[in-house]
Amino acid sequence: MKPKLRDDAQTSDPDLSVRIESERRFWNTLYSSWEKERRPFQTHNLIDHWDFLNALIEREGAHCILSVGGGVDIRAIELARRGARVTLIDVSDVAIHKTRELARLAGVASNVEIVQAACETLDRCDEFDLVIAEDALHHMEFTAGLSRIRDALRPRGVLLASEPMCLAGWLRWAHAKFPFHPEFPQTPYECLLGKEELEQVHATFDSVEIRFFELLNRPTIAYAFRRLGWHRGRQWLRRLDSVLLPAAPWLTALAHLAVIRAVRAA
Numbered sequence: 001m002k003p004k005l006r007d008d009a010q011t012s013d014p015d016l017s018v019r020i021e022s023e024r025r026f027w028n029t030l031y032s033s034w035e036k037e038r039r040p041f042q043t044h045n046l047i048d049h050w051d052f053l054n055a056l057i058e059r060e061g062a063h064c065i066l067s068v069g070g071g072v073d074i075r076a077i078e079l080a081r082r083g084a085r086v087t088l089i090d091v092s093d094v095a096i097h098k099t100r101e102l103a104r105l106a107g108v109a110s111n112v113e114i115v116q117a118a119c120e121t122l123d124r125c126d127e128f129d130l131v132i133a134e135d136a137l138h139h140m141e142f143t144a145g146l147s148r149i150r151d152a153l154r155p156r157g158v159l160l161a162s163e164p165m166c167l168a169g170w171l172r173w174a175h176a177k178f179p180f181h182p183e184f185p186q187t188p189y190e191c192l193l194g195k196e197e198l199e200q201v202h203a204t205f206d207s208v209e210i211r212f213f214e215l216l217n218r219p220t221i222a223y224a225f226r227r228l229g230w231h232r233g234r235q236w237l238r239r240l241d242s243v244l245l246p247a248a249p250w251l252t253a254l255a256h257l258a259v260i261r262a263v264r265a266a
């Protein structure tokens with residue numbers, strides 16, 4: 001299904017246009033060097049939430065899917081290969097071009113609509129069963145992106161998002177003050193989700209479930225362990241996270257990642 005795009009969205013808001021253009025250029029540069037890895041960037045600690053997100057996607061069993069900010073969107077192509085009708089949008093024309101090539105090679109070009117567009121420019125269509133946003137919402141103008149996603153879903157349609165976050169003020173300060181790990185690309189506009197954004201998710205959707213990941217096995221620590229060659233240490237951090245986060249809910253304020261399942265009202 002071709003996504004409907006608002007004609008005026010980029011021109012009527014100059015700040016949004018500048019933001020989208022900045023993201024487009026940043027990701028074009030990165031994806032141009034992309035060859036065969038899943039991502040041209042690495043955080044080295046992603047296994048748990050990927051598995052969890054993939055299991056949720058599988059469980060939804062959705063037929064009509066919108067993938068936003070999927071980059072070189074291997075997952076969307078795989079979903080199309082399994083019979084879903086997939087639409088995907090991303091601001092990066094390089095990612096779009098490479099994803100088209102993947103769709104062609106996988107023989108699913110007729111099942112996939114691939115469009116270079118910003119999420120904030122989507123028009124209401126009320127049609128998708130499922131919207132997937134992985135590591136993408138925190139690159140958007142959050143309020144606009146979230147409400148466009150809600151309006152793209154059919155009633156009772158589901159948003160599955162996996163996003164980096166920071167709920168504790170002092171930790172946010174530390175993130176801003178001290179360098180993140182050097183192999184982790186950061187755009188000028190991206191912003192870790194915080195309390196306000198989670199409140200917006202609750203206000204925009206009918207029912208919201210959030211699962212937190214990466215308390216100790218967060219990108220910075222995983223990076224340091226990798227540099228020190230402490231690979232078993234990282235496995236221990238993963239195990240500790242899987243025990244600590246469910247056992248002590250107050251620790252979620254320090255978690256680095258949230259997988260969100262949000263349902264649009266009927």
Ligand SMILES: C[S@@+](CC[C@H](N)C(=O)[O-])C[C@H]1O[C@@H](n2cnc3c(N)ncnc32)[C@H](O)[C@@H]1O
Pocket residue numbers: 020023024027038039068069070071072089090091092095117118119120133134135136139140141
């Ligand atoms: C961190 S990458 C994540 C890519 C992919 N989802 C993954 O997890 O590997 C962020 C992606 O969001 C895209 N993006 C940034 N701003 C966007 C916007 N406003 N609308 C749609 N996509 C956007 C970028 O082009 C990039 O592909």
